Amino acid sequence: MDVLTAYRPAFLENVPVSIQVIAFGAIAISAYIAYSLLTIERPLKGFPVVALTERGLSPKWSWYSAGTETVAKGLKEHNAPFQVITGTGPKIILPNRFADELRAREELNFPKAFEKEFFVNYPGFDGHRQGLIDDWFIQEITRVKLTQSLNLITHDLVDETTAAVHDVFGEDTEWHTAALKDNVAEMVARLSSRVFLGLPLCRNRRWLDIAKDYTIDSFIGSQLMRIAPPILRPVSYWLIPNCTRLRKQVRDARKLIMPEVERRKERAQKALEAGQKPPKTADTIGWMYEVGRGRQVDYVAAQLSLSLAAIHTTTESTAQALIDICRFPEVVQPMREEIIQVISENGWTKASLQKLRLMDSFLKESQRFTPMSTLSMNRYVEKELELSDRTVLPVGSRFLVAAAFQDPSMYDEPEKFKAFRFSDKRQEPGQANAWGHVTTNSSHLGFGHGQHACPGRFFASNEIKVILCHLLLKYDFDLVDGEVPPTINFEVNKSISPKSKVSLRRRKEEIVLDLESPS
Numbered sequence: 463m464d465v466l467t468a469y470r471p472a473f474l475e476n477v478p479v480s481i482q483v484i485a486f487g488a489i490a491i492s493a494y495i496a497y498s499l500l501t502i503e504r505p506l507k508g509f510p511v512v513a514l515t516e517r518g519l520s521p522k523w524s525w526y527s528a529g530t531e532t533v534a535k536g537l538k539e540h541n542a543p544f545q546v547i548t549g550t551g552p553k554i555i556l557p558n559r560f561a562d563e564l565r566a567r568e569e570l571n572f573p574k575a576f577e578k579e580f581f582v583n584y585p586g587f588d589g590h591r592q593g594l595i596d597d598w599f600i601q602e603i604t605r606v607k608l609t610q611s612l613n614l615i616t617h618d619l620v621d622e623t624t625a626a627v628h629d630v631f632g633e634d635t636e637w638h639t640a641a642l643k644d645n646v647a648e649m650v651a652r653l654s655s656r657v658f659l660g661l662p663l664c665r666n667r668r669w670l671d672i673a674k675d676y677t678i679d680s681f682i683g684s685q686l687m688r689i690a691p692p693i694l695r696p697v698s699y700w701l702i703p704n705c706t707r708l709r710k711q712v713r714d715a716r717k718l719i720m721p722e723v724e725r726r727k728e729r730a731q732k733a734l735e736a737g738q739k740p741p742k743t744a745d746t747i748g749w750m751y752e753v754g755r756g757r758q759v760d761y762v763a764a765q766l767s768l769s770l771a772a773i774h775t776t777t778e779s780t781a782q783a784l785i786d787i788c789r790f791p792e793v794v795q796p797m798r799e800e801i802i803q804v805i806s807e808n809g810w811t812k813a814s815l816q817k818l819r820l821m822d823s824f825l826k827e828s829q830r831f832t833p834m835s836t837l838s839m840n841r842y843v844e845k846e847l848e849l850s851d852r853t854v855l856p857v858g859s860r861f862l863v864a865a866a867f868q869d870p871s872m873y874d875e876p877e878k879f880k881a882f883r884f885s886d887k888r889q890e891p892g893q894a895n896a897w898g899h900v901t902t903n904s905s906h907l908g909f910g911h912g913q914h915a916c917p918g919r920f921f922a923s924n925e926i927k928v929i930l931c932h933l934l935l936k937y938d939f940d941l942v943d944g945e946v947p948p949t950i951n952f953e954v955n956k957s958i959s960p961k962s963k964v965s966l967r968r969r970k971e972e973i974v975l976d977l978e979s980p981s
Contacts, residue, residue, distance in 0.1 A: 506552050506859055509545040512536035521547035526689065529953035530836050537864055543853050548953070549688030550578035554861035556849075561839060561863045561904035563850055565912025572914040574842035575860050580684050584699055586708030587680060589766030599753060600767055605917040607749040608657070612924055613812040615657050617977055619928045620810045622656040622664070623649070624976055627932045635968045639942055642962040646781045646929075647674045647773065653925055654772045658765060659719070660745040669718050672711045676766055677774040679704040679711070685952055716762045723747060723761045768918075776922045778834055779825070780929055781958050786828045786879065787934070788941045788964060793881040794934065797821050801931050802972050810977060815927045822899045823885035825926060829899075829908035830867045831879045837862040837954050838907035839914075865907045872905040899923045935971035939964055 505511050505521075513524035514532055524532045525546045536544040536555055543560075545552045556564070564570065573594040582591035593600050608615075630645050651673040655664035663669060683704035690698040699705050726747055746768060750759055787794060800820045808814040816822075840862055847855040855861060868876045873883070884897040895901065900919045902911045909916040916922070933939075941947075947962030 504552075505547065506545055506554065506856065508854075509543055509552075509554055510536075510540060511552075512539070512544050512546055512555075522549065525549075525953055530951065530956075533836055533864060533954060542851065543849075543861075552859070554855065554859055555837065556861055556863045558864050558866040558869070558904060558907075560849060561907065561911055564839065564841065564863065567847065569843060569845040569847045570841040571844050572841060574844070575840040579688070580680065581687055581695075581699075584687075584705070586705055586712055587684070588712050588760070588763040589676065589770045590680060590684075592760055592763035593767035593770065599750075599759070600764065600771075601917055602753050603746055603749050603764070603768070604771075604921070607753065608746070608918060609920045612920060615921075616810055616812055616815070616924065616928070618656050619653055619925055620975070620977055622653050623928050623932050626652045627929075627936060631933070631937060631966065631968075633968050637940075637965055637967045639963045639965050642781050642784065642947060642964045643777065643958050643960045646784070647777045649929055650773050650777045650780060650925070651769075653929070654769065654776070657921070658746045658768055658772075659722070660747070663718065663722060666718060668714060672715050672718075672766075673769045673773055675707065676711045676715075677770050679707045680770065681774070683708060712762070712766070715766060719747075719762050719765055726751060771916075771918055772922065772925075775834065775916075776925055778957055779829065779922070780926050781962070782832050783825060783828050783926065783930060784933070784939055784964060785941075785947060785958070785962075786824070786831070786881075788939050789946065790879055790881060791940075793820075793824055796882075797824065797930075798934055798972070801935060805931065805975065806973055810928075812924065815924050818927055818931075819885045819888065820882055821927055821930060822923075823883060823888075823897075824881045825923070826884045826897065826899045826906065826908070827879060827881055830873070830883075830906060832956070833865060833867055833908065834957065835955050836865050836867070838865055838910050839863040839912065841914075863907065863911075866905050869905070932975055935973070935975060936969060937966050938969050939966050941965065 511521055512532055512535055513519060513521035514528055514535065515524075517524075517528070519527065525548050529546070532546055533555055536546070537557060541557070543554050543556050545554050576590070576594055580590035580594070581587050582594055626649050630648050631640065648670070651670050652664065655669065655673055658664070659669070683702055686702050686704065687695050687698060730751060746765065747761065750761055750764055797820050800818055804814050804817045808817065841860065843855045843857055843859045843861070846857050849855065866872050870876055884899075887897040888894050896903070900909060900923050902909050902915045904911060909919040942963050942965050947964075948959045949956050950959055
């Protein structure tokens with residue numbers, strides 16, 4: 463007697479198998495429908511739902527496939543908050559005028575706004591879990607340790623760039639095409655890893671692949687998980703190739719990083735036992751040890767969290783800057799002359815990078831003209847909050863604030879790319895510090911705004927500037943066949959296609975850019 467026969471209820475013995483199959487199928491479908499109805503997050507009361515129904519799109523698919531257009535429609539039709547329906551439930555979209563009043567409200571939580579988006583309880587999403595559940599830990603490492611060490615690590619950035627630019631972009635003096643996104647990602651992964659892990663691990667091939675691929679796989683994997691119906695996500699997770707790769711990346715990262723962590727901890731312990739202070743380090747393994755203050759720390763998940771934050775956005779920003787250099791070649795000579803003057807006179811320091819005012823403005827304008835997202839300031843409402851227009855944000859709701867990058871009341875001729883728009887603004891009385899690349903305000907949400915503005919933006923800005931100094935002086939760039947590389951859009955996020963290419967050739971730099979001889 464088989465197991466199925468042994469446990470089949472007696473009343474089914476005379477029922478044909480085909481009828482049993484149909485009955486069980488109907489029960490399963492009913493259970494699925496019931497579960498879906500019970501677990502679905504319905505629209506919030508009091509906020510109009512915006513969708514591109516005129517295109518035949520449901521609210522959820524309107525958000526997935528045309529999020530930017532959906533938000534634009536909502537902002538045009540409603541001069542007030544509205545909502546969109548995402549794969550993880552409704553989100554309130556607030557017009558930009560609310561940015562300043564929400565920048566530091568105690569009723570709001572940043573990590574909880576993302577918990578549903580990145581499936582932190584699933585294996586492989588360890589980097590997201592560390593960054594969201596232990597937010598204070600990553601914040602202290604980046605906002606305090608990393609930012610305060612910018613002058614110390616500038617030489618590391620320059621040293622790694624000098625080596626990486628040769629390895630990645632080569633020495634060919636003839637015009638040729640090269641992968642844009644892949645090459646920039648390799649550069650950024652090497653520079654970020656030099657600071658995060660130090661030598662020699664920062665040049666380990668397997669780690670560099672993990673640093674680059676983990677972000678991509680986690681974003682694509684989470685996107686596919688959000689598209690799947692909630693009841694099917696546990697099954698979808700095991701079928702999505704990106705999630706499979708995530709699990710392996712985490713396992714391999716632990717094998718690479720933990721031996722170095724243990725060596726550092728042992729060295730520090732021996733120093734303490736000898737009555738000495740543990741040796742200071744200028745990388746995040748050492749900073750994590752200091753910030754952890756003896757508590758249990760998942761060093762690998764924290765490293766992956768830092769890579770998530772640093773490598774993806776810095777790669778996109780740098781690649782977009784190179785595209786804009788190709789699209790608007792008139793910016794090249796002024797920026798080259800500025801680099802030559804500043805580095806010749808001051809060498810490589812944090813202060814030198816701050817003096818690159820034209821490059822700083824160019825980067826901020828690039829961020830404004832082609833933003834990675836049209837929304838910012840993701841927040842979760844922990845306590846009921848009433849806005850200045852008497853709109854009440856309910857407990858448990860999530861919201862985003864619309865950017866104002868194309869608002870003519872804030873920007874003169876916003877449809878035009880004006881590379882030195884912000885350096886001009888900084889020359890106005892009282893505006894010298896108001897429009898820097900890393901400065902946030904309600905009209906420019908490129909790095910977010912308020913209490914949870916990107917804590918690593920100071921490092922990212924310096925990293926991009928060091929890379930561009932080398933690339934601008936050492937190479938000429940152009941578009942391939944005059945075509946701007948395509949982008950990939952999902953929800954309100956835009957990224958440069960991984961298939962994008964640029965044309966380039968090696969040129970003779972006017973000054974030596976290594977650390978020993980700046981002129």
